Amino acid sequence: MKRIEFTDVLYWLAVPPVLGFALFPFVYAIASSFKQGNALFSSDFWPKTWSLANYAGVFAEQPFGQNLLNSVLVAGGVVALSLTVSLLAAYALGRVSFRGRGVLMMTILGVSMFPQVAILSGLFELISALGLYDSLWALVLSDLIFTLPFTVWVLVTFMRELPKELEEAALMDGAGVLTVIFRIFLPLLWPAVAATSLLAFIAAWNEFLFALTFTLSGEQRTVPVAIALISGASSYELPWGNIMAASVIVTLPLIALVLIFQRHIVSGLTAGAVKG
Amino acid sequence: MTSQTLTSAAPARPSTAESSLQRSRQRMAWLLVAPALVVLLAIAGLPLARTLWLSLTDAQLSDLSTRQFVGLANYIGDAGVLADPEWWGAVKNTLWFSLLSVSLETVLGLAVALMLNHPSRLKTLLRAAVLVPWAIPTVVSAKMWTWMLHDQFGVINAMLLALGLIHQPLAWTADPDLAFTTIVLVDVWKTTPFMALLILAALQMVPSDCYEAAKVDGVPKWSVFLNITLPLITPAVLVAMIFRTLDALRVFDLIYVMTSNSRTTKSMSVYVREQLIDFQLAGYGSAAATLLFLMIALITVSYMALARRRMEGH
Numbered sequence: 314m315k316r317i318e319f320t321d322v323l324y325w326l327a328v329p330p331v332l333g334f335a336l337f338p339f340v341y342a343i344a345s346s347f348k349q350g351n352a353l354f355s356s357d358f359w360p361k362t363w364s365l366a367n368y369a370g371v372f373a374e375q376p377f378g379q380n381l382l383n384s385v386l387v388a389g390g391v392v393a394l395s396l397t398v399s400l401l402a403a404y405a406l407g408r409v410s411f412r413g414r415g416v417l418m419m420t421i422l423g424v425s426m427f428p429q430v431a432i433l434s435g436l437f438e439l440i441s442a443l444g445l446y447d448s449l450w451a452l453v454l455s456d457l458i459f460t461l462p463f464t465v466w467v468l469v470t471f472m473r474e475l476p477k478e479l480e481e482a483a484l485m486d487g488a489g490v491l492t493v494i495f496r497i498f499l500p501l502l503w504p505a506v507a508a509t510s511l512l513a514f515i516a517a518w519n520e521f522l523f524a525l526t527f528t529l530s531g532e533q534r535t536v537p538v539a540i541a542l543i544s545g546a547s548s549y550e551l552p553w554g555n556i557m558a559a560s561v562i563v564t565l566p567l568i569a570l571v572l573i574f575q576r577h578i579v580s581g582l583t584a585g586a587v588k589g
Numbered sequence: 590m591t592s593q594t595l596t597s598a599a600p601a602r603p604s605t606a607e608s609s610l611q612r613s614r615q616r617m618a619w620l621l622v623a624p625a626l627v628v629l630l631a632i633a634g635l636p637l638a639r640t641l642w643l644s645l646t647d648a649q650l651s652d653l654s655t656r657q658f659v660g661l662a663n664y665i666g667d668a669g670v671l672a673d674p675e676w677w678g679a680v681k682n683t684l685w686f687s688l689l690s691v692s693l694e695t696v697l698g699l700a701v702a703l704m705l706n707h708p709s710r711l712k713t714l715l716r717a718a719v720l721v722p723w724a725i726p727t728v729v730s731a732k733m734w735t736w737m738l739h740d741q742f743g744v745i746n747a748m749l750l751a752l753g754l755i756h757q758p759l760a761w762t763a764d765p766d767l768a769f770t771t772i773v774l775v776d777v778w779k780t781t782p783f784m785a786l787l788i789l790a791a792l793q794m795v796p797s798d799c800y801e802a803a804k805v806d807g808v809p810k811w812s813v814f815l816n817i818t819l820p821l822i823t824p825a826v827l828v829a830m831i832f833r834t835l836d837a838l839r840v841f842d843l844i845y846v847m848t849s850n851s852r853t854t855k856s857m858s859v860y861v862r863e864q865l866i867d868f869q870l871a872g873y874g875s876a877a878a879t880l881l882f883l884m885i886a887l888i889t890v891s892y893m894a895l896a897r898r899r900m901e902g903h
Contacts, residue, residue, distance in 0.1 A: 320810060324707050328715065331701060334778065335718045339725065341744060342733045354742045402625035405618035412615075417622060424633050426889055428839035430858040431882035434643050434865055434875045435636025438653055458633050465625060490617055519726040521842040522858075526866055537728040541846050553736050560729040571724040572717050579786055 339564065346557040353554050367554035368562070374552075376532050377559065380539040383449055384563075387524075387535055388517040390453040391460055392510050399464040400506075404494045406465070407472030408480065418469070425462035429522055432458075440527055451527040452535065456520055460513040467512075467581055471505035472498065508581030511574055515567060536563045637882070644875035651869055663876035670877045678852060679860040680884075682769070686856065687837035690776045695830055697777065698784025705785065706792045723782035731846035734775045738762060765853040772854050776843055780836070784829055791825030792818070831892055838885050857881045 345353060349364035371377045406414060436455055445451040475498060483493050499506065524535045534542070540559050545551045571578060644663055648656035663669055670676050705716055722730065737744050738761035746758040761771045795818060803813045841858040848854045855863075861881060865874030 318810075320707070324704060324709065327700070327704055328711065331704065332715070332718050335721055335782075338730070338733050338737060338778070339721060341737060345736065356747050358744075398624045398628060401621040405621035409614055409618040411618045414618075417626075421625075421629070424629055426835050426885070427633060427637075428835075428858065428881055428885050430839060430841060430861045431878045431885075432633065432636040432640055433862065433878060434650070434871050435639035436632070437650070437865075437871075438639055438643070439632070439636055441653070454632055457628055461625060461628060490621070515724070519728070521728050521845075522862070525845075526862065537726055537842075540732060541728050553739075553742075556732050557736065560732055564725050564729055567724045567726070568721060571720050575717060575720060578720075579790065582783070582786055582790075 339568075342557045342560050342564075346554065346561045348554060367552075367558035370552070370555045371559045371562070374555065375539060375543065377536075377539060377562075379532050380534050380536050381562070383533065384518055384535040384537075387449050387452045387456065388514045390449075391456045391517040392513050394453065395457060395460040395464045395513050396506065396510060399461060399468055400494055400499065402465050403468035403472045404490070404498070407469040408475075418466075421462045421465050425459065425466070427458065429458065433522075433526060436523075437526070446527060447529045447533050449533065452517075452520070452524055455523040455527065456517045459520075460516055463516075464509050464513055467509045468502070468505065471502055475501060504577050505581065507574065508577035511570060511578060512581055515571075518563075518567065640875045640878055640882075643871055644879045646872045648871040648875075649869050650865060650871040650874075653871060656872065659872065663873050664880070670873065670880060675852065675855070676857075676860060676877060676880075679855045679857045682854060683838060683840065683856045683858075686769075686773060686776070686840060687834055689773050690780070690837050691830055691833050693773070693777045694781050694784045694833060695826065697781045698788050698829075699826070701781060701785035702788035702792055705789050719782050719785060721782075722779050723786075725779070727779065727842040728846055730775065730779050731843050734771075734778075735762060735847055738771060762848050762851075765851065768848050768851055768854050772844055772847060775847065776837070776840070779843075780833065784833060787829040787832075788822060788826055791822040794825075795821050831889070834892065835885065835889065838888065839881075857884075 341358070344359050346367050347363045347365070348355075348360040349362070349366045352360055352362070352364075405411075406418060440446055440451045440455070445454070479497060479501075480493055483497055484490075488497075518535075519537060520535070521537045521541070524538045525541070528534055528538065531539075536559070540556060540563065543552065543556050543559065643653075643656075645658060645660060646656040647659050647663075659666075661669075665671055701719060705712065705719065709715075725733075738746075740746065740758050740760040740763065743758075743761070745761070746755070749755045750758065759767060761767050799817050799821075800813065803817060808816075839858050840856050841862070844854050844856050844859050845862075849859075857877070858881070861874055861877045864870045864877055868874075
């Protein structure tokens with residue numbers, strides 16, 4: 314029989330509390346979201362009668378369907394723009410040696426460390442000047458500040474690892490550089506591209522400061538702002554059932570995506586941080 | 590980081606055909622980088638410069654065009670940012686918040702990473718579970734915790750009362766003595782997974798022959814951890830700490846949603862946005878924003894210098 318080691322005992326003692334801490338809040342949010350009326354204030358964990366009233370309420374009391382669509386459009390637009398622009402840049406930065414490359418990489422890294430609030434007034438001025446205030450384009454543009462540096466860095470790391478022969482053969486056959494990037498490298502890079510897209514999508518989906526500042530009307534809000542601003546008759550009467558239902562709606566797709574792509578996510582996160 | 594970028598550059602060869610080919614390749618590289626550079630200049634460089642400029646004026650947000658140059662009055666004047674005790678309160682809150690949450694996250698993240706690295710059939714399930722807090726939007730986690738910590742109906746108070754750990758319900762977010770701790774704990778819950786994943790990646794890169802050699806020699810496990818594992822993962826842990834510190838220093842969402850108006854938890858980002866948007870003081874707010882920017886830049890540079898020296902020391 315295998316000897317039981319001290320670390321195994323420690324491990325099995327640690328697993329239940331870690332699982333509990335990680336999962337309890339979201340499970341409790343789900344349970345709360347199905348409780349109707351006064352059941353919300355009872356001490357039962359699961360609802361006695363499961364009710365969808367909170368879910369109906371979220372959509373009835375504010376343009377939540379529109380808010381969801383806005384979030385999808387903004388996050389989708391941000392991902393499409395960041396990826397196109399950063400694939401081009403990552404090819405140059407990862408595979409061509411040219412003067413100033415190191416400086417460029419450090420500058421891009423510097424931008425990613427930027428506190429977003431530090432440029433809020435300048436960005437507000439720019440967005441007003443472009444006539445984009447209270448429009449989704451304002452959010453697409455400003456979200457690029459934090460997605461673009463990240464996608465460039467991660468894609469450069471992966472671009473570097475592709476074999477040189479592949480590229481040389483294609484160039485020899487007269488293929489243009491865009492063909493090399495989008496027809497030859499992109500299919501090979503797809504796990505990395507999927508991971509970076511997902512991380513950029515999540516970052517844009519969760520973005521709060523710009524969305525709160527650059528939109529005004531309820532119809533232009535993204536979901537984080539919509540959830541933060543759900544209010545009741547007074548601050549003591551927040552409709553917690555609705556808030557929990559909205560929270561579950563915006564979080565479930567993210568959790569599903571993260572669980573499906575978890576391997577890729579870990580490699581994407583670490584490519585930027587550890588290998589860099 | 591730079592050295593790696595530079596050493597992978599191939600040396601130029603003397604042949605003229607080759608070098609003209611290389612020149613055209615370099616031109617093409619600049620063309621390919623150009624879109625990214627233009628975007629970053631337009632949305633980060635330009636707004637930063639404009640923020641700096643606005644901080645020297647008395648501009649109001651409602652009408653940015655009529656403004657007067659006031660020099661450094663927004664910084665060091667009698668009514669300047671540096672003379673506002675509330676600003677210094679926000680600075681103190683932000684620094685304490687970053688220090689406490691990053692230290693706690695590092696210790697807990699290391700523990701969780703060791704757990705995820707332990708061979709077991711539960712490995713995949715555990716990693717999936719640990720990813721859940723990370724996947725939840727900050728605003729949602731702030732709302733979830735505010736509900737769980739509700740002073741009257743919150744499940745946390747109910748559980749603590751049932752266990753006899755407290756004798757009356759606590760106002761976790763409203764009580765000025767508790768609000769700060771609450772914010773730190775919720776942030777730790779949300780961001781420990783990130784730390785754990787980065788540390789796990791570093792743990793997995795430790796060559797297994799190190800462990801096998803130690804096992805053959807009968808070195809105790811705690812000694813293996815202290816003398817082999819820890820030194821090998823330290824660089825990666827430091828990088829992860831830098832990332833998290835920079836994130837923590839600009840904390841906004843969590844505090845805005847959980848305790849928006851409380852002076853005891855207000856962070857620098859919350860202060861800046863309040864001046865800029867709520868009070869419409871574009872000039873004054875920009876001055877506070879610039880100070881925040883300078884402070885983070887300073888911390889980044891000294892942190893990196895320190896990390897580099899530590900890594901060279903080992």
